[in-house]
Amino acid sequence: MIDYKKDLNKEQYKVVTEADGPCLVLAGAGSGKTRTLVYRTAYLIEKGIKPENILLVTFTNKAANEMMERVTSLLNFDLPNFQGGTFHRIANRILRKYADRLGYTRGFTILDQEDSVSQIKSAMEEIGVKSANGGFPKPKAVQGMISYARNTNQEVKEVVENYYGYPDFIARKVEDIAFIYHKKNKSSSAMDFDDLLLNWLKLLQQFPDIKEKLSRQFEYILVDEYQDTNHIQAGIIQHLASFHRNVLVVGDDSQSIYSFRAADVKNILDFPKLFPETKIYKIETNYRSSPQILDFANEIIKNNINQYQKKLKPICSDDCLPGLIVARDENQQAVQVIKNIMRFHREGVDYKSMAVLFRASYQSADLQLEMAKQNIPYVVRGGMRYFEQAHIKDIVAYLKVWGNPTDQIAWQRILLNRPGIGIKKAQGVLKKIQDVSEIKEILNTKIELSGQAGLSWQKVCSVFQYFLELDSSQKGYLAEAIKFILDQGYEQYLKDNYENYRDRMDDLNQLMNFVAMYLDLDKLLADVMLSENYSADNKKEENAVILSTIHQAKGLEWPVVFIIGMRDGHFPHHKSLENSKELEEERRLFYVAATRAKNILNLLYPQRSFSYKFGEVFSRPSQFIREIDKTKYMEQGQRSDFSMAGDDFDDGESVIYVD
Numbered sequence: 173m174i175d176y177k178k179d180l181n182k183e184q185y186k187v188v189t190e191a192d193g194p195c196l197v198l199a200g201a202g203s204g205k206t207r208t209l210v211y212r213t214a215y216l217i218e219k220g221i222k223p224e225n226i227l228l229v230t231f232t233n234k235a236a237n238e239m240m241e242r243v244t245s246l247l248n249f250d251l252p253n254f255q256g257g258t259f260h261r262i263a264n265r266i267l268r269k270y271a272d273r274l275g276y277t278r279g280f281t282i283l284d285q286e287d288s289v290s291q292i293k294s295a296m297e298e299i300g301v302k303s304a305n306g307g308f309p310k311p312k313a314v315q316g317m318i319s320y321a322r323n324t325n326q327e328v329k330e331v332v333e334n335y336y337g338y339p340d341f342i343a344r345k346v347e348d349i350a351f352i353y354h355k356k357n358k359s360s361s362a363m364d365f366d367d368l369l370l371n372w373l374k375l376l377q378q379f380p381d382i383k384e385k386l387s388r389q390f391e392y393i394l395v396d397e398y399q400d401t402n403h404i405q406a407g408i409i410q411h412l413a414s415f416h417r418n419v420l421v422v423g424d425d426s427q428s429i430y431s432f433r434a435a436d437v438k439n440i441l442d443f444p445k446l447f448p449e450t451k452i453y454k455i456e457t458n459y460r461s462s463p464q465i466l467d468f469a470n471e472i473i474k475n476n477i478n479q480y481q482k483k484l485k486p487i488c489s490d491d492c493l494p495g496l497i498v499a500r501d502e503n504q505q506a507v508q509v510i511k512n513i514m515r516f517h518r519e520g521v522d523y524k525s526m527a528v529l530f531r532a533s534y535q536s537a538d539l540q541l542e543m544a545k546q547n548i549p550y551v552v553r554g555g556m557r558y559f560e561q562a563h564i565k566d567i568v569a570y571l572k573v574w575g576n577p578t579d580q581i582a583w584q585r586i587l588l589n590r591p592g593i594g595i596k597k598a599q600g601v602l603k604k605i606q607d608v609s610e611i612k613e614i615l616n617t618k619i620e621l622s623g624q625a626g627l628s629w630q631k632v633c634s635v636f637q638y639f640l641e642l643d644s645s646q647k648g649y650l651a652e653a654i655k656f657i658l659d660q661g662y663e664q665y666l667k668d669n670y671e672n673y674r675d676r677m678d679d680l681n682q683l684m685n686f687v688a689m690y691l692d693l694d695k696l697l698a699d700v701m702l703s704e705n706y707s708a709d710n711k712k713e714e715n716a717v718i719l720s721t722i723h724q725a726k727g728l729e730w731p732v733v734f735i736i737g738m739r740d741g742h743f744p745h746h747k748s749l750e751n752s753k754e755l756e757e758e759r760r761l762f763y764v765a766a767t768r769a770k771n772i773l774n775l776l777y778p779q780r781s782f783s784y785k786f787g788e789v790f791s792r793p794s795q796f797i798r799e800i801d802k803t804k805y806m807e808q809g810q811r812s813d814f815s816m817a818g819d820d821f822d823d824g825e826s827v828i829y830v831d
Contacts, residue, residue: 395421399423
């Protein structure tokens with residue numbers, strides 16, 4: 173028998189031994205929620221509940237497998253009939269038995285992302301919609317729009333217009349495509365990943381006998397990361413728990429940060445409304461962070477109105493207060509991060525024990541370049557390095573050709589991104605200009621391309637003609653060059669091809685600000701090449717500093733954490749300032765970032781930056797910093813009366829200026 177009192181703290185023990193009926197477990201960051209779920213599952217089995225009558229739902233297969241292994245290890249015997257896994261895996265298992273009730277065969281096909289996009293493309297062709305010439309989103313982007321609408325329980329037309337910013341006539345076409353797409357899937361007995369969940373919910377809603385059978389079977393239901401569920405998943409759980417009502421959901425509303433993936437924080441906030449007899453448990457003992465970091469995190473989240481009140485309590489010993497480092501600009505911000513990383517490394521901290529977190533990937537551009545210059549190993553978690561991203565490489569290709577017109581690789585990238593130009597036509601163009609070393613000569617070279625390809629070549633030529641007319645002695649001329657590329661069709665290309673085109677445009681806006689600091693094209697290209705070569709040489713580096721967006725860092729922890737870009741308009745994002753719901757999610761994002769740190773937490777804030785549009789721009793520290801009691805963090809560096817265009821901290825105090 174497992175000694176539960178010995179293995180668990182008091183908060184965890186109460187959940188494991190008492191949580192019958194509807195239960196909401198609010199598990200704070202680093203509080204051992206996985207341990208609680210594992211022991212609760214083992215406890216139920218030891219009490220005689222059959223494994224097939226327990227349903228454990230997780231969000232990743234990795235989490236499900238880890239929990240199963242830990243339960244098996246605790247009990248010291250296998251559980252072949254245990255019902256556990258992700259929502260999608262369990263949906264597939266159930267639909268294999270009942271899909272015929274919905275008009276599918278039980279041997280239905282599951283469409284992966286590529287299959288879904290192909291089916292969307294077929295639906296577009298059926299109604300004569302083409303995206304080749306620009307102006308209409310590509311099949312992959314359309315698929316993303318339809319998926320988001322389904323998972324947020326919104327009309328397709330509404331999502332396309334309001335969320336993605338397309339006009340009414342395009343929204344109506346996407347709505348038609350969605351109808352045909354679903355009809356095609358049904359007629360061929362195929363389901364995409366969204367269908368798996370929607371059809372599982374339909375079974376429970378439309379067939380009382382199936383609902384009764386499943387809700388009777390699952391005597392106990394346990395759901396992990398409930399704050400990340402969407403409306404479909406919450407509906408499924410509500411129906412499955414209708415008979416026994418033994419449903420235990422574990423989550424933390426303070427860590428609900430995935431609304432862009434259709435997660436709805438209201439599911440966890442409103443759980444007691446769905447189940448009025450809900451018992452609420454709080455697991456607030458934190459095993460990860462120092463008391464000082466937890467005090468800081470508690471200060472962050474207390475300003476949210478829509479939340480369950482809770483307070484993380486430390487187990488770890490005292491350490492230093494979180495630090496606020498105010499830098500002159502983004503470049504100095506990068507330098508300060510690197511100085512601290514090098515100092516910690518000299519003191520014996522492995523590179524892999526340090527992480528730099530940011531609200532958006534574009535905020536790390538200066539840092540990545542500076543780390544390459546200083547030869548500090550780093551990896552970007554869950555994404556590509558800034559200068560490796562396709563949209564950055566697309567734009568930089570124009571600058572490379574500008575600097576070296578014989579760069580055939582850059583030329584090929586430019587040409588293949590233009591509608592109507594395939595590999596054969598691109599090779600034909602490259603053959604004609606391969607020995608020409610001046611842009612002017614290339615523009616005067618006779619290139620015979622007809623139709624869409626001819627128009628595309630004319631646009632390419634217009635870009636380089638514009639480059640030639642720029643005054644290279646004026647600061648910001650390189651940013652003007654990039655702006656012209658965007659205006660000549662590349663921004664529309666992003667919008668038509670990528671569901672996350674806004675994020676990509678943020679990256680490119682940062683690229684414009686970044687290159688605006690250069691007067692010398694060759695110097696810029698040399699720095700970009702340094703970053704590219706560094707990336708190629710260090711792809712397999714194991715002991716490396718982690719660079720990550722905060723979204724990608726959730727669930728992870730490091731002894732040393734830096735959070736950069738802590739200034740108004742960037743974090744919180746300026747688009748969230750007029751929407752209280754979005755602002756609260758931004759604050760939760762900051763809370764998640766702070767609670768990734770175990771021993772040392774440093775926040776960095778650049779006081780000014782250069783914008784190609786507005787010149788030098790001064791910023792205030794993030795409102796999230798200004799909300800926090802100043803005794804909860806330590807200002808690092810020399811104080812200064814540096815003025816931010818007459819707009820200092822709210823109370824008028826001077827800010828730190830790190831030299």
